[in-house]
Amino acid sequence: MPELLRFQDVNTHYGDLHVLKDVNYTIGQGEIVSLLGGNACGKSTTMKTIMGVVRPTTGSVIFDGVAIETMSTAERVKRGIAPVLEARRLFPRMTVYENLEMGAYTRKRGPDFNQDLERVYSLFPRVKERLNQVSGTLSGGEQQMVAIGRALMARPRLICMDEPSMGLSPLFVEQVFEIIQEINRQGMTIFMVEQNANMALSIAHRAYVLQTGKVVLSGSAAELRRDPSIREAYLGELQVT
Ligand SMILES: Nc1ncnc2c1ncn2[C@@H]1O[C@H](COP(=O)(O)OP(=O)(O)OP(=O)(O)O)[C@@H](O)[C@H]1O
Ligand SMILES: [Mg+2]
Structure with missing residues (x-):
């Protein structure tokens, strides 16, 4: 390997x-x-x-x-390399969608972007339901899911x-x-x-x-x-x- x-x-x-x-x-x-x-x-x-x-x-x-x-x-x-660090470190005032968008900021936005979003939604249906919610108001478990989703958006x-x-x-x-x-x-x-x-x-x-x-x-x-x-x-x- x-x-x-x-x-x-x-x-x-x-x-x-x-x-x-x-x-x-x-x-x-x-x-x-x-x-x-x-x-x-x-x-x-x-x-x-x-x-x-x-x-x-x-x-x-x-x-x-x-x-x-x-x-x-x-x-x-x-x-x-993508981090999902302690205390999760989402941008608490941004919405879930904006946080996911930030995950992809190192790449050019193209058709891949939507494909990656779909992938995150299929892994975390709960995240899709809360796209417009301000991240700081999510439960701890939901924040962890968004944090993992955001890491995936970077295609690490x-x-x-x-x-x-x-x-x-x-x-x-x-x-x-x-x-x-x-x-x-x-x-x-x-x-x-x-x-x-x-x-x-x-x-x-x-x-x-x-x-x-x-x-x-x-x-x-x-x-x-x-x-x-x-x-x-x-x-x-x-x-x-
Ligand atoms: N910025 C810092 N300045 C000074 N000491 C620090 C700093 N960050 C961590 N330490 C110290 O370094 C040691 C290791 O910390 P670290 O956070 O890596 O531990 P950990 O294994 O993650 O512990 P935990 O399971 O409690 O999260 C600790 O004694 C901690 O107090
Ligand atoms: Mg630690």
């Missing part, structure tokens, strides 16, 4: 705080890869490092064979998601995960931070586990689901001795 994204010995700092420590990840084209780990271990920092909100102090981020770590966020988006090659299940009721979580899986079946590569390890490992192909900024475990999702330390720490099971 050709590689799409790679972290090579990445270190990041906020002032004196050393967050990511010699981190290596590889995401292959067409994969769903999940990043697991407890609070404050550097998961969101990973996503911010991909988008260029945080720059590595050392190491490299390679996207499609090109080092991108010094590029602006806009340049990364243009190259095909990689979607980076930070906790897509956060704040959603179990029914919405299930729907959002089904849609992530559907988007992946259509060929999209997805790198996803999740605290909901059970759900994440049920749809991911592979996963990495971060602990205080270090990758302590990685492997296929099936392997990790069987791993006793994962079962105890992240799947809410007590170890039977």
Whole structure:
């Protein structure tokens, strides 16, 4: 499977705080890869490092064979990386339709645009019903759907998601995960931070586990689901001795 994204010995700092420590990840084209780990271990920092909100102090981020770590966020988006970040970051005063339109701003508007809109509507019928609603008044789950729809409008090659299940009721979580899986079946590569390890490992192909900024475990999702330390720490099971 050709590689799409790679972290090579990445270190990041906020002032004196050393967050990511010699981190290596590889995401292959067409994969769903999940990043697991407890609070404050550097998961969101990973996503911010991909988008260029945080720059590595050392190491490299390679996207499609090109080092991108010094590029602006806009340049990364243009190259095909789309974020669905924490707190969703819709434009709250714009309507749903305007938010979707913004997703496509890096491309020329043509017949593709309407085709992509139709695709978003078919994935999220609920979004279509609310096109003229101001985004800030949507429920959390609806906002998450618009955020994913907006990412798709950019026709990206990689979607980076930070906790897509956060704040959603179990029914919405299930729907959002089904849609992530559907988007992946259509060929999209997805790198996803999740605290909901059970759900994440049920749809991911592979996963990495971060602990205080270090990758302590990685492997296929099936392997990790069987791993006793994962079962105890992240799947809410007590170890039977
Ligand atoms: N802009 C910032 N300035 C200073 N410290 C920061 C900044 N952003 C994050 N940090 C710190 O870096 C560490 C890692 O934060 P990060 O957001 O990557 O964690 P996380 O794994 O996403 O955690 P959570 O599961 O709680 O979302 C935390 O200790 C956090 O306080
Ligand atoms: Mg986070």
